[in-house]
Amino acid sequence: MKYHFVLLMLLALLTSGCRSSVVEPTTPSQVSILFTVAQPSHVTITIANSYNIVVKTPFKEDMWAATFMTYIDSSDLPAGIYFFTVECKGMDGVFYSKAMSRILITK
Amino acid sequence: MKYKLFLILFVTFLNIYGQNRFLLTYNPGYYLNNSENSLHITDINKIGSYPGFSAAFEKDNILTLNLHLEYNYNYYRKFGMFEFYPFQTNSPLSKNKIYTNYFLTSHNYDVSLLFKLSDNFNYYFGPSFAVYYRTLDYTSSLQTIGNTIDMDDKLVSYCIGINGAVNYALPLSEAKNHFFLYSGLKFRYLHSFRFDARGRNLGNYYQSFFTVQLNLGMGYNF
Numbered sequence: 001m002k003y004h005f006v007l008l009m010l011l012a013l014l015t016s017g018c019r020s021s022v023v024e025p026t027t028p029s030q031v032s033i034l035f036t037v038a039q040p041s042h043v044t045i046t047i048a049n050s051y052n053i054v055v056k057t058p059f060k061e062d063m064w065a066a067t068f069m070t071y072i073d074s075s076d077l078p079a080g081i082y083f084f085t086v087e088c089k090g091m092d093g094v095f096y097s098k099a100m101s102r103i104l105i106t107k
Numbered sequence: 108m109k110y111k112l113f114l115i116l117f118v119t120f121l122n123i124y125g126q127n128r129f130l131l132t133y134n135p136g137y138y139l140n141n142s143e144n145s146l147h148i149t150d151i152n153k154i155g156s157y158p159g160f161s162a163a164f165e166k167d168n169i170l171t172l173n174l175h176l177e178y179n180y181n182y183y184r185k186f187g188m189f190e191f192y193p194f195q196t197n198s199p200l201s202k203n204k205i206y207t208n209y210f211l212t213s214h215n216y217d218v219s220l221l222f223k224l225s226d227n228f229n230y231y232f233g234p235s236f237a238v239y240y241r242t243l244d245y246t247s248s249l250q251t252i253g254n255t256i257d258m259d260d261k262l263v264s265y266c267i268g269i270n271g272a273v274n275y276a277l278p279l280s281e282a283k284n285h286f287f288l289y290s291g292l293k294f295r296y297l298h299s300f301r302f303d304a305r306g307r308n309l310g311n312y313y314q315s316f317f318t319v320q321l322n323l324g325m326g327y328n329f
Contacts, residue, residue, distance in 0.1 A: 050148045050243060050260060053310035078306060080260045081191065081207060081243060083147045100147070102191035 041088035136320030232271035268297035291322035
């Protein structure tokens with residue numbers, strides 16, 4: 001009888017709580033990103049999730065030196081922490097800058 | 108039918124002649140390598156030491172082999188792993204700094220072949236299977252600023268790998284059935300092979316863990 005108990009305990013430990021949880025999006029939302037380009041550059045904005053996987057590349061254009069704001073549709077992203085990176089590669093082939101920040105998308 | 112067959116084999120296994128030992132140990136450990144440390148979420152923090160405990164059963168002379176079966180539980184937590192500003196359109200929270208808590212829990216199952224170096228010393232090695240829970244929790248810090256949003260991100264992963272240990276047992280009596288003090292040094296390497304992704308984009312994400320831990324506790328020989 002005690003062997004049955006031990007076996008059941010092992011099976012219970014092996015299978016208990018083997019479930020992930022993630023908050024699914026419920027309403028459409030937009031995220032605004034403000035960034036400054038120091039000199040004419042090819043600008044790429046990427047958004048990575050908490051697993052360092054790039055889930056969106058919402059912006060990829062040649063820009064002149066100025067401050068810009070862009071809006072990103074986050075309705076298809078699960079709630080959670082995201083890291084957006086603004087990467088500028090200068091038209092002159094020399095200038096390079098990269099900045100990263102964090103955002104929390106709540107639903 | 109398969110369940111009954113497995114049960115019969117398991118009970119038979121326990122009743123085969125040979126010494127049995129049951130062990131309970133406390134396992135302070137350290138991540139020598141943790142793939143999570145290369146992620147943005149760990150920021151400047153590194154996942155290092157953790158507490159844990161384990162229960163093990165050793166059986167001698169199974170087809171001339173000595174077996175060591177172990178269940179091991181480890182729990183790492185870091186409150187305030189990193190800080191950030193939440194954002195949602197029209198959200199009143201957008202100007203408050205938020206702290207995120209990080210939890211890494213593992214259930215490890217080891218099956219090892221045990222070899223005796225002497226009456227008191229032994230070593231063992233074998234395959235390992237583990238279930239890891241990696242949780243990012245925003246709920247508590249959001250509550251501190253008066254919000255009741257329930258938010259966490261919990262990912263379950265399944266890992267396989269190998270383990271090995273060197274151990275020393277000190278008997279507390281000379282009787283056939285006796286208690287003994289137990290200590291050991293154990294290494295375990297695990298690599299993920301499956302995730303419960305639930306809609307997440309995990310791309311080529313993987314987890315790998317290389318740990319070293321002390322095994323300190325007691326056992327009973329019967």
